[in-house]
Amino acid sequence: MFTVIIAEDSKPILRNIKSHLQSLLLPVQVAGTAANGEEALKLICQHQPDILLTDIRMPKLDGMALIEQAKLLAPAMKVILISGYSDFEYTRRALSLQVFDYLLKPVERSELEEVLKRVTEELSRNRQEASGTREISLSDVLASDQLENTVLAETELPAAGFLLVIRRQPFTPKENWERTHLQSVLKLLIPSVRMVLSLREPEHFLAIWDVTEGQQMVNGTGWNGIWEHLESHGISAALAGQLRAVYRVEWPSFCMEGVRFLGERLGVCSTAPLEIQYAFSAEASPSKERELVTGRFTEMILQRQKDAFLLKLTEQLAKWKSDNVRLYDLEYFLSSVLDTLSSINQGLPFKEIPKSAYELIRSLDALSYENFMKELLNVLEALFDHILANNKKSGEELFQQLEGYLSMNIYSYVSIPDLADRFHVSPSYISRIIKRHTGSTFVHYYMKLKIQEACRLIQEKQDMRIKEISDALSFSDPQYFSKVFKEYTGVSPSVYKEQLTEPG
Structure with missing residues (x-):
């Protein structure tokens, strides 16, 4: 695990970056956050982090000065710079300070993940060279309780196999969402499935077939057949795989890519089986429509227009259902709404404001998108009523x-x-x-x-x-x-x- 310090004076941007980091299936953990360079320097001295994510323009001590002083405290630390287009000349100068890479605002999840993946791989290589430790293995991406299962004995694992990452479709029942039950249902369709393992990411599993049986399965039933079979047994799932055998040494990276791929393309109502592509595509980038819609709703919050906000949100949520919008876009929208509500709720105690869109969606635990809509509107109406009650x-x-x-x-x-x-x-x-x-x-x-x-x-x-x-x-x-x-x-x-x- 690698530790990260985030230095960013904008609370919404800081919150967005932290939320992205916590959602990634990467060996990184946020050790602390700072609103200015001086605070960041104290945290670096205290935690000796592996990675520093820092803005350029900050009060008290700007990013350039922070990098220079931080390198003296932690020479091996990797620095990732966060900058706006107007700061590009500063960014070019910063690269001469041995900055690992830079990200342009607004920081997108896919871009952050791509940079962090490269930096953690380099840090892992450095650790291995220094201590002779092993490379990342399958046990690094499996759930902790899964590691105790004897099914993971090396003699039980094939040298290569066909793999499928499976996760629960959002806003669906989860009574049947359990590893042994999933494996038994898969065996009803394809008895040759070798095993199903629980991944570290909640509600994610890895199904494994031997090469010969896997090739027959792909040529016969295929991923669509598995998807329809699971649905017919009350298991609403999203699947990501590849139409080729994967060597065991590649399994950890396959799992990480599968989780990322599903996270970026998961629809709120359904998700057709996906073929994993290792290149980061434009699909993961933000849409102009999403930015415009989010801006309109945050402005209604700032204007305290409760009735208009709830009416328009009801219409927007229905439209997103019809369009089967990505969960990624819905979470972005809700993060902005929560940030705006928090900003106008300063000083007014109301513990029910969720800390993130991910937390909000999980707390509602809706069994359908329709139920989610109703529960979300109730939560946001309660937040609005609280703010308006204190408005005078x-x-x-x-x-x-x-x-x-x-x-x-x-x-x-x-x-x-x-x-x-x-x-x-x-x-x-x-x-x-x-x-x-x-x-x-x-x-x-x-x-x-x-x-x-x-x-x-x-x-x-x-x-x-x-x-x-x-x-x-x-x-x-x-x-x-x-x-x-x-x-x-x-x-x-x-x-x-x-x-x-x-x-x-």
């Missing part, structure tokens, strides 16, 4: 925070997008909160604060010139300042100042 209170608290922030930054220029970024809400929500509590638009309220401060300065610092006050309060020019001042006080700044000096 949170709105008052937010306005107090906005008021304090604007007062503290009265000498700067602050825009609605600036406030939205700082307080993690949408710009339109900022506008509504200010309108609700002041009866004015943001611009009128903000200008009123500035003019009140201008009046105070004129009264208390009569030696300040009007231009100096205008510049101090970040107005674009004195003429504009005078115009705004007169709108709020009825007189120009110079007249206001003269009135203060007039007797009586």
Whole structure:
């Protein structure tokens, strides 16, 4: 097992990368996460990780400086850089610091897996050269309880065989999803099946045939015949195999590729048997439609539009059923929804918000996609109700925070997008909160604060010139300042100042 430190200041991106890592069938484990370079450096000193995943642009200590200092603490550590297109020149410079590879944002699961697979293979080779240890074996990808089974004796395993990775289809009953039962059902169709083994990935199995019997099975029943046979016995499964014999030394990588292949192409309603291809195809990349749909729903959350959100989500879930959308895309969508709900729920205790889309889907444990739709809508409606129930209170608290922030930054220029970024809400929500509590638009309220401060300065610092006050309060020019001042006080700044000096 190899340990990983993730350094990324964006919480949604960090959460997405961590979720991807935890879903991969690779010997990697997250030892810690950091929101800036200084935190990452402390974690590296503490854990001595094998791999560092780091963003370039971070507060306190950026990625470039972090890499330089981290290499002194852990010279053998492999570094994978996370960058945006605008950071490409930095990325090229970083490669001179012996960075292993880089990933462009947004980080996709398939790309992350491809890089991590290469880096873990290199780390494994380094360990083997240093200690003379064995290469990865089948026992490394099998479930822990399976390792105690005597069926794994070397004398029982063929030198080569036809292999099939089998996993449970999502949103289906799992009463019959047990290794010995699966093996007995397979033997009803094809008595020559050698064995069925449990893989480390939950609800995944490996079926093995000897070469001769496997070739006959492929030429006769085929993967489609097995799929239909399992379905007829109440076992809804997804299958991934190859139409050739696989040597035993290749079995571990075959299992890992099979799990990955199914994970990327699994449909929410059904999945036809797949032939494993070792090249990473475009199918695993994000679609523009997915990005657009996700953006629309996260915006409805930020706008607190519960009824519209639930109505549109009902329609979208039904469409995804009709399209048999990939589970991968559904999990991406739900991850974004959960991130957005968490961001507007800050400070409000509600433990029921799941930590990830994977956790949410497993917790619902629906027996059909229709049941999943109903249960998901109930969960999200409850989350929305919780947020809206606290909306008045949170709105008052937010306005107090906005008021304090604007007062503290009265000498700067602050825009609605600036406030939205700082307080993690949408710009339109900022506008509504200010309108609700002041009866004015943001611009009128903000200008009123500035003019009140201008009046105070004129009264208390009569030696300040009007231009100096205008510049101090970040107005674009004195003429504009005078115009705004007169709108709020009825007189120009110079007249206001003269009135203060007039007797009586």
